[in-house]
Amino acid sequence: MTVFFYLFTLFLSLFLQIFLRNLLSNFAPNFLLLLVVYIALAQGVIAGIFFGFTLGLLSDIFSLNPFGSQAFLFTLVGYLAGRQNGKIDADQPLAQVILVFLTSFVYLFGLYLFTSFFSVPEKKFNLFPQILMNIFFTVPFFWFFRYWFKLWRQK
Amino acid sequence: MSRLARERFFCILLLGISFLLLNLSLQNKIQGLKNFFLYLLSPSSSLATKILTHSQDLGKNLLTQLRLNEENRQLKQKIQEYIHWETSGKEILEENKRLRQIFNFQERINHRFIVARVIGRDTQSWYHSLVIDKGSAGGIKKDSPVIALEEEKEGVVGRIIEVSPNLSKVLLLTDSLSAVVGSSPRSKADGIVEGRDKNELLFKYLLPESDIQAGDLVVTSGIGGIFPPGMPIGKVIKVEEKKHMPYKEGIISPYLNFSHLREVLVLANQEK
Numbered sequence: 422m423t424v425f426f427y428l429f430t431l432f433l434s435l436f437l438q439i440f441l442r443n444l445l446s447n448f449a450p451n452f453l454l455l456l457v458v459y460i461a462l463a464q465g466v467i468a469g470i471f472f473g474f475t476l477g478l479l480s481d482i483f484s485l486n487p488f489g490s491q492a493f494l495f496t497l498v499g500y501l502a503g504r505q506n507g508k509i510d511a512d513q514p515l516a517q518v519i520l521v522f523l524t525s526f527v528y529l530f531g532l533y534l535f536t537s538f539f540s541v542p543e544k545k546f547n548l549f550p551q552i553l554m555n556i557f558f559t560v561p562f563f564w565f566f567r568y569w570f571k572l573w574r575q576k
Numbered sequence: 577m578s579r580l581a582r583e584r585f586f587c588i589l590l591l592g593i594s595f596l597l598l599n600l601s602l603q604n605k606i607q608g609l610k611n612f613f614l615y616l617l618s619p620s621s622s623l624a625t626k627i628l629t630h631s632q633d634l635g636k637n638l639l640t641q642l643r644l645n646e647e648n649r650q651l652k653q654k655i656q657e658y659i660h661w662e663t664s665g666k667e668i669l670e671e672n673k674r675l676r677q678i679f680n681f682q683e684r685i686n687h688r689f690i691v692a693r694v695i696g697r698d699t700q701s702w703y704h705s706l707v708i709d710k711g712s713a714g715g716i717k718k719d720s721p722v723i724a725l726e727e728e729k730e731g732v733v734g735r736i737i738e739v740s741p742n743l744s745k746v747l748l749l750t751d752s753l754s755a756v757v758g759s760s761p762r763s764k765a766d767g768i769v770e771g772r773d774k775n776e777l778l779f780k781y782l783l784p785e786s787d788i789q790a791g792d793l794v795v796t797s798g799i800g801g802i803f804p805p806g807m808p809i810g811k812v813i814k815v816e817e818k819k820h821m822p823y824k825e826g827i828i829s830p831y832l833n834f835s836h837l838r839e840v841l842v843l844a845n846q847e848k
Contacts, residue, residue: 465583466583466586470586488598488600489598490594492594493598500583500587
């Protein structure tokens with residue numbers, strides 16, 4: 422059942438990401454990255470990297486970026502966030518924001534490098550607007566994720 | 577294997593697989609899979625597009641609605657103005673018609689008269705009295721006869737009973753206190769026309785041998801000195817012969833409609 426729940430969460434998050442991207446265009450937060458960070462922070466490195474890898478692969482299918490880049494970066498994000506499991510207070514908004522800031526930076530910078538090496542490099546790479554949007558949505562999304570996973574555990 | 581080592585192992589494994597995928601350039605080979613997942617998740621895109629379109633339309637619709645409301649308000653205001661002008665125009669036309677009648681009447685009467693507007697009525701009954709906007713300052717005198725025009729024909733209204741500098745009160749023919757000597761030009765019968773506090777008059781003291789009939793016109797006889805002779809009062813609608821009474825009585829329908837009076841003519845005593 423846990424597998425089904427995670428698969429369901431996976432597809433739902435993809436659904437939401439596409440929805441938000443279409444709705445808010447460049448101002449959409451990276452819902453998938455926030456989810457990977459939350460799971461890794463709450464459940465540790467193993468959960469973080471596997472969830473990050475799977476979500477990254479699925480995301481690669483829809484992305485125009487080089488295939489494998491999202492899987493690589495989400496795995497890395499899962500690992501980095503998972504390393505903080507038990508070290509920082511996951512319920513503390515400031516800790517959440519700092520972690521999202523750092524992982525967003527790693528993710529976006531990594532994406533820039535992959536695009537430059539394996540695809541046509543983007544002429545204009547807007548790093549900070551995306552990071553700002555991620556930070557802005559961190560607290561409400563983490564609140565939502567906490568209740569979402571709590572809902573599952575109660576059942 | 578320790579926990580840390582296991583974590584590192586899996587991390588390097590997954591990163592390695594990802595890197596391998598990157599180098600294999602699978603973008604073109606997974607197009608079928610991509611299409612399949614896009615098909616599964618397409619409702620999300622269309623839903624977002626719908627919401628986006630709807631929210632854009634909402635702004636436009638709101639503006640249109642506001643513009644329409646303002647336009648509607650202005651049109652309603654214009655309609656009210658037109659209704660007002662139409663009503664005023666009709667009133668002016670009616671007044672013009674009445675004044676023209678008065679002007680024509682001036683040509684054929686040999687009495688001087690003062691035109692006055694009706695500005696008030698008896699609050700108890702419209703058949704008692706009315707107030708006009710001319711008084712002693714305008715040359716009105718007590719007991720002066722008051723007539724009005726309807727369809728270019730004059731009819732008796734009553735007489736002045738009270739005069740103040742700028743207003744006068746007219747006792748109507750229909751008031752029960754009013755009495756005028758009337759005459760039927762066809763039958764030559766004379767009698768007293770009295771008011772009955774309603775829209776009809778009583779023609780009293782007619783001789784039994786007089787040939788008065790329904791439909792006969794009744795005019796002022798000139799006896800009494802207040803009303804000039806020949807002013808129409810009304811038409812006989814019924815004649816009653818009273819048993820044990822030495823005279824006949826007739827019911828007269830007044831020539832004028834007293835409830836529609838707007839302007840009246842107060843006759844001066846002297847001739848032109």
